[in-house]
Amino acid sequence: MLENITISPKGGLSGSINIPGDKSISHRSVMFASLASTPVIIKNFLYAEDCLSTVSCMQKLGAKIEKDEENNLHVLGQGLYGLKEPEDILDAGNSGTTLRLLSGILIGQPFFSVLTGDASLRSRPMARIVTPLTMMGGEIKGRQDTRYVPISIEKSKKEKINGIEYTMPMASAQVKSAILLATLFASGPSTITEPYVSRDHTELMLETFGVKVAREGTSVSISPSSQLHAPGEINVPGDISSAAFWLVGATIIPESHLTLINVGINPTRTGILDVLKEMGANISIENQRFSGAELVADLVVKSAKLKGTTIDGAIIPRLIDEIPILSVAALFADGKTIIRGAEELRVKETDRLKAVASELGKMGAIITETSDGLIIDGPQKMNFANCDSYHDHRIAMALAIAGAASLGVNIHKHNCANISYPNFFATLDSIRK
Numbered sequence: 001m002l003e004n005i006t007i008s009p010k011g012g013l014s015g016s017i018n019i020p021g022d023k024s025i026s027h028r029s030v031m032f033a034s035l036a037s038t039p040v041i042i043k044n045f046l047y048a049e050d051c052l053s054t055v056s057c058m059q060k061l062g063a064k065i066e067k068d069e070e071n072n073l074h075v076l077g078q079g080l081y082g083l084k085e086p087e088d089i090l091d092a093g094n095s096g097t098t099l100r101l102l103s104g105i106l107i108g109q110p111f112f113s114v115l116t117g118d119a120s121l122r123s124r125p126m127a128r129i130v131t132p133l134t135m136m137g138g139e140i141k142g143r144q145d146t147r148y149v150p151i152s153i154e155k156s157k158k159e160k161i162n163g164i165e166y167t168m169p170m171a172s173a174q175v176k177s178a179i180l181l182a183t184l185f186a187s188g189p190s191t192i193t194e195p196y197v198s199r200d201h202t203e204l205m206l207e208t209f210g211v212k213v214a215r216e217g218t219s220v221s222i223s224p225s226s227q228l229h230a231p232g233e234i235n236v237p238g239d240i241s242s243a244a245f246w247l248v249g250a251t252i253i254p255e256s257h258l259t260l261i262n263v264g265i266n267p268t269r270t271g272i273l274d275v276l277k278e279m280g281a282n283i284s285i286e287n288q289r290f291s292g293a294e295l296v297a298d299l300v301v302k303s304a305k306l307k308g309t310t311i312d313g314a315i316i317p318r319l320i321d322e323i324p325i326l327s328v329a330a331l332f333a334d335g336k337t338i339i340r341g342a343e344e345l346r347v348k349e350t351d352r353l354k355a356v357a358s359e360l361g362k363m364g365a366i367i368t369e370t371s372d373g374l375i376i377d378g379p380q381k382m383n384f385a386n387c388d389s390y391h392d393h394r395i396a397m398a399l400a401i402a403g404a405a406s407l408g409v410n411i412h413k414h415n416c417a418n419i420s421y422p423n424f425f426a427t428l429d430s431i432r433k
């Protein structure tokens with residue numbers, strides 16, 4: 001397969017795009033369905049590398065999972081207490097969500113397991129899950145004082161792990177979800193408090209599977225469960241983090257008009273809509289409806305002139321994966337955009353603050369990198385350049401939009417887009433005039 005792609009300058013973006021399934025919800029749908037005892041059909045599942053890592057791990061743990069001719073995923077679990085010891089290492093690939101959520105499930109199991117991932121995942125911090133899961137009675141050992149994977153998880157020395165009251169040092173849906181999933185197997189309830197509310201797909205999915213969830217402010221509590229009650233079907237909404245590239249692309253490329261169909265607009269994920277609106281974007285939200293417990297809509301976006309803004313505080317977890325593409329928007333906006341409180345970006349698939357500053361920098365952008373964010377004074381002139389994705393899907397796609405909106409770009413290792421959006425480059429090609 002080609003290791004790089006060249007995006008040449010062309011006209012506006014137009015047409016309509018069916019947004020592929022949400023990555024976070026796809027992961028959770030397979031995990032939850034694997035813990036139930038009746039069959040679940042998952043529609044609009046995201047067949048991207050990260051979610052396929054989750055499928056493969058759940059299969060190794062005994063779930064029966066198959067795709068049909070219509071691309072629906074059929075999952076048959078063996079019940080909450082029906083997982084079996086995997087014969088081999090569980091490989092989460094590039095996916096932090098797979099590894100961290102699965103660790104929560106595994107500390108409650110009466111068997112041994114080992115988890116690992118690719119070079120990127122092996123360098124991402126795990127203490128954030130190891131600390132609370134160990135407080136719950138989890139027996140976890142790993143590389144460098146259990147700060148990095150591979151990790152092993154042994155059967156707990158206790159009859160049952162315990163619930164906890166835990167205040168998280170950072171807003172992280174992965175950490176919160178790991179504790180919530182572990183609590184299903186515990187002897188008592190857990191209450192988790194975050195500095196700001198992060199995405200709540202786990203909470204909504206728990207409710208869909210019959211578990212009572214209590215929420216107050218930034219805290220969430222659940223009690224252990226003896227059984228999950230599966231819905232027959234889960235319809236995964238389109239991923240707003242994938243739609244984000246088209247929202248920004250159509251805004252900054254003149255003469256664009258795109259309709260994005262079936263986009264999840266769960267309020268814990270819509271920070272990008274709030275920020276783009278504040279910057280002056282022309283986005284309308286149409287056909288709002290529920291897909292199960294999740295809110296979805298069609299989004300219509302037209303080119304618009306943007307102005308700079310400040311992005312910080314409670315909105316950061318609501319747009320955490322969209323900061324690379326919002327940085328591209330800032331380059332085309334009038335005035336200063338300041339992004340603060342985004343230090344979590346340093347521990348994603350790559351250091352995304354550094355990657356954004358260095359790769360857009362190669363295209364001529366002047367971006368000031370701070371310890372927890374970026375400062376971008378727009379509008380800026382951009383040149384054609386050879387850029388590297390750092391094997392980070394969101395960086396590859398942000399660079400493609402930056403190139404399409406200026407004088408083009410050559411992206412090295414662009415195929416990592418397959419991690420969350422396998423048809424990204426083909427879609428880009430099909431909507432350019």
Ligand SMILES: O=C(O)C1=C[C@@H](OP(=O)(O)O)[C@@H](O)[C@H](O)C1
Nearest residue numbers: 024097171172173174175320321
């Ligand atoms: O729970 C999830 O599905 C995710 C949570 C976020 O990570 P953190 O929990 O590390 O913030 C996000 O960046 C990631 O893409 C998906």
Ligand SMILES: C=C(OP(=O)(O)O)C(=O)O
Nearest residue numbers: 094095096097098321348
């Ligand atoms: C950070 C991401 O995913 P994960 O943490 O699951 O690897 C992402 O998709 O941008």
